[in-house]
Amino acid sequence: MPGLVHIVDDDPSFLTAMERHLKHAGYDVAVYASAQALLDRLPGDSVPSCILLDVQIPDLDGPALQTRLRELGSTLPIIFLSGYRNIPLTVKTIKAGAEDFLTKPVSSEDLLRAIAGALAHHQSSQDLQNMLSMARARLSKLTPRERQVFDLIVRGRINKQIAHALGTTERTIKAHRHGVMEKLQVRSLAELVSLAERIGLLGGASDSQATF
CATH class of the missing domain: 3.40.50.2300 (Response regulator)
Structure with missing residues (x-):
C-alpha cells in the first residue's frame, strides 16, 4: 500500500x-x-x-x-x-x-x-x-418529523406506538419510515439501528470505537 x-x-x-x-x-x-x-x-x-x-x-x-x-x-x-x-x-x-x-x-x-x-x-x-461523516450528512437531510420517527424506530418502537406518541396515524408513520430508510440509504431495521449506534445516538459505540 x-x-x-x-x-x-x-x-x-x-x-x-x-x-x-x-x-x-x-x-x-x-x-x-x-x-x-x-x-x-x-x-x-x-x-x-x-x-x-x-x-x-x-x-x-x-x-x-x-x-x-x-x-x-x-x-x-x-x-x-x-x-x-x-x-x-x-x-x-x-x-x-x-x-x-x-x-x-x-x-x-x-x-x-x-x-x-x-x-x-x-x-x-x-x-x-x-x-461517519456521510451518515451524519444523510441524517441532516431528515425533516424534523422524520427525525422524530427515526429516533423512536431505533429505540425499538413499532409503528403503532410511534403513531400514538406523535399523535398521528400508522399510515403516516409508515410513509415517514419509508422516507427515513430512503434518505439514510438503509434497507432494514438492523442497518438503521447499527447506523444510530455508529454515530453515537444510542449510547453504544463512540466514534473512536465504532466499526463497519
Missing part, C-alpha cells in the same frame, strides 16, 4: 539513510530534523501517513511532540524509535496512542512491517471517519 512516511530525527545520516531506504520500498518520505520543523509543516491526513519519531530529539522530545500533535488534532499513527529499550517509556507512549515502539538498530523487516501496519490503521481510521 502506498503512503507517506514522516521521519523526525536529529541525526542527519540516519535521516538520509532512512529516507533512501523507504523511498526504495515505495513510500513517499518527508524528513524533519526537529520536532518544531514538523510542527511548522504540520502534516495533513488526506493520504495514508504515519510518523517515525525518535524518542530523544532536542528541545521537544518524542513523547512531548506526541502530546502536542494530539492537542492539535493530528490523527497520524506514530512509530517511536529509540536507541535503547525503555519499558516504562514504551508503555507510556503506547497508552498515549503510539502505534509501535522500535529499538535501534531496527531490522528492515520489522520497520517495514510496523510502517505497513501504521498506514493500514490510518487508512481504516480515515475510511471510518468518512463513513
Whole structure:
C-alpha cells in the first residue's frame, strides 16, 4: 500500500539513510530534523501517513511532540524509535496512542512491517471517519418529523406506538419510515439501528470505537 512516511530525527545520516531506504520500498518520505520543523509543516491526513519519531530529539522530545500533535488534532499513527529499550517509556507512549515502539538498530523487516501496519490503521481510521461523516450528512437531510420517527424506530418502537406518541396515524408513520430508510440509504431495521449506534445516538459505540 502506498503512503507517506514522516521521519523526525536529529541525526542527519540516519535521516538520509532512512529516507533512501523507504523511498526504495515505495513510500513517499518527508524528513524533519526537529520536532518544531514538523510542527511548522504540520502534516495533513488526506493520504495514508504515519510518523517515525525518535524518542530523544532536542528541545521537544518524542513523547512531548506526541502530546502536542494530539492537542492539535493530528490523527497520524506514530512509530517511536529509540536507541535503547525503555519499558516504562514504551508503555507510556503506547497508552498515549503510539502505534509501535522500535529499538535501534531496527531490522528492515520489522520497520517495514510496523510502517505497513501504521498506514493500514490510518487508512481504516480515515475510511471510518468518512463513513461517519456521510451518515451524519444523510441524517441532516431528515425533516424534523422524520427525525422524530427515526429516533423512536431505533429505540425499538413499532409503528403503532410511534403513531400514538406523535399523535398521528400508522399510515403516516409508515410513509415517514419509508422516507427515513430512503434518505439514510438503509434497507432494514438492523442497518438503521447499527447506523444510530455508529454515530453515537444510542449510547453504544463512540466514534473512536465504532466499526463497519
